[in-house]
Amino acid sequence: MGPMLCAFAIGFVYPFCKGVYLSFCKFKTTSDAQFIGFGNYIKALNDASFVHSFWYTALFALVSLVFINVLAFAVAYALTQGIKGSNLFRTVFFMPNLIGGIVLGYVWSMIFDGILSRYSTSILLETKYGFWGLIILMCWQQVGYMMIIYIAGLQAVPEDMLEAAKIDGANRWQTLWKVTIPNVMPSITICTFLTLTNSFKLFDQNLALTGGQPYIIQSDGSAIKTTEMLALNIYNTFYGQNVNSRGTAQAKAVLFFLLVAAIGLIQLRATRKKEVQQ
Numbered sequence: 001m002g003p004m005l006c007a008f009a010i011g012f013v014y015p016f017c018k019g020v021y022l023s024f025c026k027f028k029t030t031s032d033a034q035f036i037g038f039g040n041y042i043k044a045l046n047d048a049s050f051v052h053s054f055w056y057t058a059l060f061a062l063v064s065l066v067f068i069n070v071l072a073f074a075v076a077y078a079l080t081q082g083i084k085g086s087n088l089f090r091t092v093f094f095m096p097n098l099i100g101g102i103v104l105g106y107v108w109s110m111i112f113d114g115i116l117s118r119y120s121t122s123i124l125l126e127t128k129y130g131f132w133g134l135i136i137l138m139c140w141q142q143v144g145y146m147m148i149i150y151i152a153g154l155q156a157v158p159e160d161m162l163e164a165a166k167i168d169g170a171n172r173w174q175t176l177w178k179v180t181i182p183n184v185m186p187s188i189t190i191c192t193f194l195t196l197t198n199s200f201k202l203f204d205q206n207l208a209l210t211g212g213q214p215y216i217i218q219s220d221g222s223a224i225k226t227t228e229m230l231a232l233n234i235y236n237t238f239y240g241q242n243v244n245s246r247g248t249a250q251a252k253a254v255l256f257f258l259l260v261a262a263i264g265l266i267q268l269r270a271t272r273k274k275e276v277q278q
Contacts, residue, residue, distance in 0.1 A: 023250040028243045040251035049224045050252055053233040054259075060131065060229065061199035064138045068195050069188070072143045076150035077176075090151070093144035101141070105208020108137045112209075124213040130227035137205050142198065146191045153187030154180065182274070189271040196267055200260045203231035212236070230256050 018030070023040055027033035044050055075093060079086045096104070112123040112133050123129045157180055165175045181188075206212070212225030212232055228236070234256060238249035 019250060020254055022247065023254045024247075025250075026244065026247045028246065036247070040247040041255070043248045044251045044255060047237075047248070047252075048218060048222065049228065050230075050233055050237075052224050052226070053228050053230050056131075056227070057200055057202075057229045060134060060202070061196055064135055064142075064199045065192065065195050067135060067139050068142050068146055069191055071139060072146035072191065073150050073184075073188075075143065076147045076154055077180075079147070080151055080154045090144075090147070093147055095144065096141045097145040099141070101204035102208045104137055104141055105205045108133065108140075109209050124210060127214060127226040130210040130213070133209055134202070134206065134227070137209060138199065138202070141205075142195065146195065149187050149191050150184065153184040157183045185271065185275040189268065189275065192267055192271055193264055197260055197264050200256075200263065201231055202229055203235065206232045207235075230259075 022030065022033055024035055024037060025033035026036045026039075075089075079089055083089075109123060112129065116122055116129065121129070123133050161179050161183070162175065165179045170178065206227070206229045210227040212228030214227070215223045215225045217223055225233075225236075230252075234249050234252045237245050237252060
């Protein structure tokens with residue numbers, strides 16, 4: 001217990017507390033940090049690129065939440081109906097999850113540019129292509145993982161309840177909505193939580209696929225990268241040319257943590273209320 005608690009304090013608690021402190025400081029390195037109060041938070045909230053990346057990430061999270069969970073549940077439901085080769089299909093659908101995000105980003109970037117080349121454009125030149133490219137990449141990587149969770153939930157549905165529904169004359173669609181889905185709510189809770197948090201935290205795929213491109217120039221001369229998500233925006237702020245913005249980047253990171261934590265807790269509370277107690 002002691003060594004684990006010590007490792008947790010060194011590996012998580014101390015860096016987290018240090019990061020929160022630095023969000024109130026102006027610094028180039030951690031050794032020259034100067035406390036300035038809430039200035040970094042004011043700059044972060046007034047940063048047009050940060051606000052844009054927030055709404056862009058929120059839209060991305062919402063769309064990916066629907067697509068990933070609907071597709072994953074549909075595949076899981078199909079593979080639990082006793083079709084031949086179901087184990088092979090499970091393996092095939094799960095395999096993309098084993099590939100690193102950076103690799104996936106570059107591979108899909110070449111695929112999309114190859115498809116779009118016939119229209120004399122690139123995924124880096126159109127915001128809509130970048131958005132849907134990220135959605136396709138995320139679905140391709142995550143559907144198989146969520147499928148495994150849904151399969152576990154579907155296999156745990158009590159057989160006597162399914163038999164009772166069949167005896168009562170319920171068709172397959174009615175059984176799905178009235179019996180199966182309510183009993184699979186614990187799996188839906190987990191998959192919804194993972195999809196939301198993974199979507200908000202998406203970084204490596206965003207960096208490799210679009211890098212935030214394209215961008216638009218504001219009237220004040222600043223640039224907004226139209227496909228830049230929150231994590232990439234924080235990274236670019238911290239490691240950008242202006243080293244004096246590192247405190248602002250740290251403030252953005254704290255706001256980012258609070259946002260993801262709040263959304264995750266609200267979602268868990270909302271979906272757990274609908275779980276069926278067996």
